[in-house]
Amino acid sequence: MNTTSRERFQSTLARSKKIAVLTGAGVSAESGIPTFRGAGGLWRRYEATSLASPEAWQRDPGLVWEFYNHRRERALGCSPNPAHRALVRLEDRFRDAGGAFTLITQNIDGLHERAGSRNVVRLHGSLWQVRCLSCARVTENREVPITPAFAGSGSPDPEAGDRRFTAAELPRCPCGGVLRPHVVWFGEPLDAGDIAAATAAVEGCDLLIVVGTSAVVYPAAGFVPMAKRQGARIAEVNVEPSAVTGLCDFVFTGSAGEILPSLLDVAPARA
Ligand SMILES: [Zn+2]
CATH class of the missing domain: 3.30.1600.10 (SIR2/SIRT2 'Small Domain')
Structure with a gap:
């Protein structure tokens, strides 16, 4: 059953110990990329x-x-936007609380790093x-x-x-x-180390948040079913429904820059 319940998502977020976030072009587009x-x-x-x-x-x-x-x-x-910055704050809070946080991105522009994200897996270089x-x-x-x-x-x-x-x-x-x-150009293989790091983060997570990507391209397309099989909760923030919407426990429709700051602003439970 899909739900758009913000409160339920936030209580799931607060209870999570290992979070993986998958971002794509939608996050960059809001910065003008x-x-x-x-x-x-x-x-x-x-x-x-x-x-x-x-x-x-x-x-x-x-x-x-x-x-x-x-x-x-x-x-x-271009500059990082409120979505990039909200993900930095989320990472900082979860690390401080002893949790694990991995940001997997399909973006190559470096805006997550410029915003201050630290544990970033760049799937496309x-x-x-x-x-x-x-x-x-x-x-x-x-x-x-x-x-x-x-x-x-x-x-x-x-x-x-x-x-x-x-x-x-x-x-x-x-x-x-x-x-x-x-x-990584079209037709080229992704770096094996990056795939392994992303896969480990997704397999071990208890919450996967998909932001600004339709997740139709592999390996990203495989991450949502992979997390689902592991019993993780899955949330999606996209401007329109995507190929993975049906698998998500929480779906938030709209721009990441508008949704993420207040959505993610939740204190985690101490480890
Ligand atoms: Zn050389």
Whole structure:
């Protein structure tokens, strides 16, 4: 039986010892991060999803970097919203009370971390990390533009012409190898360590909160049934019903930024 009872959810939350939260693009969208999905999901004349692919990289790594340079620039201009901050307060309270808290996100923009979330599993990587194609090293990189050659590039305007970047202009590792965004592209496998960390958090949780994601893409799509099998309670906060709504014990419809702050503001029972 689904219920929208806020009080019942809050008493469940207060009794929970291990909480897992799964977030997606809806949380970022409220900060102004483009989702690049569905209508309006174009960058220039390209389907944004087609640029986030190994095939696009093979064809033109400079174009892919222009797209990511633009995304980094946009993300830098956005700030965490009340939903991000409510999740930080929830984590702090549960840690202080001796509970466990894991935030699993499909977002790559780093806003959860900027807000102050600490135990974050990033299923799809990070806009702010790069990976060397030669030595495989993953490093933090917050340069905007990514290299001087990309200054002023990346305009999403369909009239903007694609600039052809030379191999020498691509971001480079100190070892000389070409750097790529450390994000999971369509058709690529997720990091096994991240999947294991997320799975462990979901399998061990007594409450799973799904926020701003339709959870139709695996492995995220598997987390709700997985939590259900373990006997966990499941709550959903989404602007519209999703593929997992039917499995949820609590469903809150609306924007995460408006719902989460008052919904999550509950003192946990001491461990
Ligand atoms: Zn390298």
